[in-house]
Amino acid sequence: MGDPSVRLGVDIGGTFTDVVLETPQGQVSTKVLTTYAAPEDAIIEGIARVCRRAGVAPGAIGQIIHGTTLATNALIERRGAKTALITTEGFRDVIEMRTESRFEQYDLNLRLPEPLLPRQSRLTLRERMNARGEVLVPLDRDEVAALAARIGRAGYGSVAVGLLHSYANPAHERMVRDVLAEALPGVMVSLSSEVSPQMREYERFNTVVANAYIKPLMKSYLGRLAGRLREEGVDCPVFLMHSGGGIISLESAAEFPVRLVESGPAGGAVFAADIAARYGLEKVLSFDMGGTTAKICLIRGGVPKTARVFEVARTYRFKKGSGMPISIPVIDMVEIGAGGGSLAHVDAMRQIRVGPESAGSEPGPACYGRGGTRPAVTDADLTLGRLDPETFAGGSIPLDAAAARRALETMLGEPLGMDAREAAFGLAEVVDETMANAARVHAVENGEDLAEYTMIAFGGAAPLHAGRLCEKLGIDRLLVPPGAGVGSAIGFLRAPFSFEANRSVYMRLSDFDPDRVKALFAELGEEARGFVRSCDADADILSEYKAYMRYTGQGWEIPVDLSAEQAGAPDAATCKARFEAEYAALFGRVVDGMDIEITVWAVNATTPPQAVARVAEEPDGTTVAPPRTRALFDPALGETVEAGIHARDTLAPGDTLDGPAAIVEDETTIIVPASRRALRQPDGCIDVKEGGA
Numbered sequence: 001m002g003d004p005s006v007r008l009g010v011d012i013g014g015t016f017t018d019v020v021l022e023t024p025q026g027q028v029s030t031k032v033l034t035t036y037a038a039p040e041d042a043i044i045e046g047i048a049r050v051c052r053r054a055g056v057a058p059g060a061i062g063q064i065i066h067g068t069t070l071a072t073n074a075l076i077e078r079r080g081a082k083t084a085l086i087t088t089e090g091f092r093d094v095i096e097m098r099t100e101s102r103f104e105q106y107d108l109n110l111r112l113p114e115p116l117l118p119r120q121s122r123l124t125l126r127e128r129m130n131a132r133g134e135v136l137v138p139l140d141r142d143e144v145a146a147l148a149a150r151i152g153r154a155g156y157g158s159v160a161v162g163l164l165h166s167y168a169n170p171a172h173e174r175m176v177r178d179v180l181a182e183a184l185p186g187v188m189v190s191l192s193s194e195v196s197p198q199m200r201e202y203e204r205f206n207t208v209v210a211n212a213y214i215k216p217l218m219k220s221y222l223g224r225l226a227g228r229l230r231e232e233g234v235d236c237p238v239f240l241m242h243s244g245g246g247i248i249s250l251e252s253a254a255e256f257p258v259r260l261v262e263s264g265p266a267g268g269a270v271f272a273a274d275i276a277a278r279y280g281l282e283k284v285l286s287f288d289m290g291g292t293t294a295k296i297c298l299i300r301g302g303v304p305k306t307a308r309v310f311e312v313a314r315t316y317r318f319k320k321g322s323g324m325p326i327s328i329p330v331i332d333m334v335e336i337g338a339g340g341g342s343l344a345h346v347d348a349m350r351q352i353r354v355g356p357e358s359a360g361s362e363p364g365p366a367c368y369g370r371g372g373t374r375p376a377v378t379d380a381d382l383t384l385g386r387l388d389p390e391t392f393a394g395g396s397i398p399l400d401a402a403a404a405r406r407a408l409e410t411m412l413g414e415p416l417g418m419d420a421r422e423a424a425f426g427l428a429e430v431v432d433e434t435m436a437n438a439a440r441v442h443a444v445e446n447g448e449d450l451a452e453y454t455m456i457a458f459g460g461a462a463p464l465h466a467g468r469l470c471e472k473l474g475i476d477r478l479l480v481p482p483g484a485g486v487g488s489a490i491g492f493l494r495a496p497f498s499f500e501a502n503r504s505v506y507m508r509l510s511d512f513d514p515d516r517v518k519a520l521f522a523e524l525g526e527e528a529r530g531f532v533r534s535c536d537a538d539a540d541i542l543s544e545y546k547a548y549m550r551y552t553g554q555g556w557e558i559p560v561d562l563s564a565e566q567a568g569a570p571d572a573a574t575c576k577a578r579f580e581a582e583y584a585a586l587f588g589r590v591v592d593g594m595d596i597e598i599t600v601w602a603v604n605a606t607t608p609p610q611a612v613a614r615v616a617e618e619p620d621g622t623t624v625a626p627p628r629t630r631a632l633f634d635p636a637l638g639e640t641v642e643a644g645i646h647a648r649d650t651l652a653p654g655d656t657l658d659g660p661a662a663i664v665e666d667e668t669t670i671i672v673p674a675s676r677r678a679l680r681q682p683d684g685c686i687d688v689k690e691g692g693a
Contacts, residue, residue: 003061011489014341016031017032017046019032019050028054057233065492066225072312123147132168152187158190167193197503210324211256214258225238240260242263243328252499261328265335268295272304279617283300287462289462290461291341294336294461296333296438297331308329333442341358359372367404378399429635436469446586450473455475458487463484466480481685498604503520506598509572518568518570548598549597551596552597576596625644626645629643643659659672
């Protein structure tokens with residue numbers, strides 16, 4: 001076993017794998033191009049690099065916390081196992097029929113996304129529960145055995161079981177699992193009553209199908225990773241970041257891999273929340289832009305906003321409703337296909353479009369010199385002077401500026417009559433406006449005014465674009481933390497052990513049953529705490545309680561937080577008062593004379609947050625002259641300007657510099673627009689505010 005004070009965070013992204021080693025002496029990090037065929041190879045290479053630089057042996061690592069896009073990519077690219085769905089007779093086509101919602105209401109040629117499983121892989125059993133969990137049609141064990149034989153003959157490697165109303169009574173699903181385990185011991189089985197015990201069969205069936213679809217892939221990968229780590233002499237616990245912003249054990253992750261779908265972005269939100277706490281910031285907009293996507297998240301009071309349903313693999317311009325709904329606890333964020341590797345083209349209306357297709361790491365943007373010929377966001381950033389071709393990724397990936405200009409001229413310039421710089425300007429503005437618009441919409445949907453927010457930017461590409469985004473959004477202050485280029489991996493090291501258990505039990509306040517609610521919270525609490533204890537048997541555990549409530553007849557619920565005392569002695573009046581306060585905050589009013597109903601109950605068990613020391617913020621200090629300059633295109637001015645170039649590690653606390661400027665480091669570059677000035681804070685954060693020279 002290694003040293004508990006030596007911890008490693010690993011984030012596998014679509015382009016780069018980020019590795020951060022934390023020791024008592026400080027932090028060392030690196031970025032390695034993601035190796036798609038065997039993702040563990042990039043991790044091993046990254047571990048070797050950071051250990052060499054920190055002067056520690058790999059065997060000294062005492063804990064590894066890992067997040068990955070592998071689960072998400074497998075769903076997007078349809079690279080999962082051969083999977084069957086077993087469902088109730090008459091409900092075979094639920095995942096194809098979806099709901100009545102149309103994500104593009106007036107498009108007569110609307111194409112709905114294909115379901116994850118074709119119709120011939122969706123099998124049925126004659127059985128039925130009602131919404132109260134009472135058996136209407138008993139399940140015949142012999143029928144299950146016959147279906148198991150059919151699944152075996154067809155060669156399915158994984159089975160999803162989603163029966164109607166199993167969230168209220170899982171007995172039939174458990175019988176199916178028992179029969180399958182006996183008849184087909186090599187086949188993996190996922191039950192919807194365990195993966196997502198919530199009402200709404202479309203979302204629940206999709207979630208259990210997604211879990212079953214990626215389970216063999218993730219189980220194989222996690223097993224290979226554990227084996228490679230042992231070969232390298234790394235013998236320590238490995239934990240996985242989950243989409244809700246906490247950490248679970250390797251075994252739990254292998255059993256419920258769908259919980260890993262948003263693990264990387266969740267780590268980023270935890271990272272931003274930690275910085276917000278250090279600066280005492282009440283309202284923060286987290287902006288995470290990597291090689292493939294950009295993620296935007298609202299953080300209030302040091303806590304990222306959460307949800308219990310999100311969509312993966314949106315197919316129609318990233319419109320809500322065009323993807324695959326996954327019903328699990330998740331940090332609520334908007335995600336768009338705008339990263340450093342996102343590719344640009346000219347559409348039929350002669351407009352520049354960027355993403356969601358990405359060059360990834362293979363072949364990468366044209367400037368990587370790895371065979372890419374189409375222009376990506378990184379090519380535009382290089383052409384506009386935001387990147388230094390000699391020092392990108394610490395000099396490990398020299399960039400080809402001529403190849404970037406060629407790609408921009410060929411794919412964008414020639415069709416639109418532009419030179420390379422104009423094409424790069426257009427591409428960058430499209431990306432920045434897309435991200436700004438997504439942030440505006442997300443804020444409006446949550447009743448927030450972004451002018452009151454501070455932006456925290458991280459990820460390899462975010463500091464290049466964050467200053468311009470602040471100009472567009474009217475945000476006065478931007479913080480870029482140290483280690484921003486590998487922010488999600490650092491976030492993993494700040495995350496608590498946590499797990500949320502939830503269940504649908506429908507109840508109206510007019511029929512409120514306090515004894516049943518108390519027992520339900522106790523049961524969910526024990527389930528959630530069991531997952532946390534599997535990570536750390538001796539940990540202190542806090543429990544957070546939540547009810548999802550709505551007015552009778554409404555289609556969707558809002559989350560209502562309850563205290564431990566309220567969960568231990570529940571009463572209808574308290575629930576009503578808490579609901580009306582939340583409802584009024586969101587919609588500006590309450591609805592009198594209507595009954596209120598609760599559909600889902602949840603308990604999140606978590607280890608206490610790490611104590612953070614407040615930063616003693618510096619006022620503006622000495623204005624430092626740039627050691628050198630280079631040409632930089634400023635989109636707000638629409639012209640090329642001479643920008644000061646500063647190495648981040650040469651700035652002392654209190655050092656101030658005026659835009660336009662670029663602050664460079666191995667893993668990213670901070671662009672300070674002409675409208676801003678930057679200050680280096682004592683903890684290493686670069687504090688960018690309005691007021692350039």
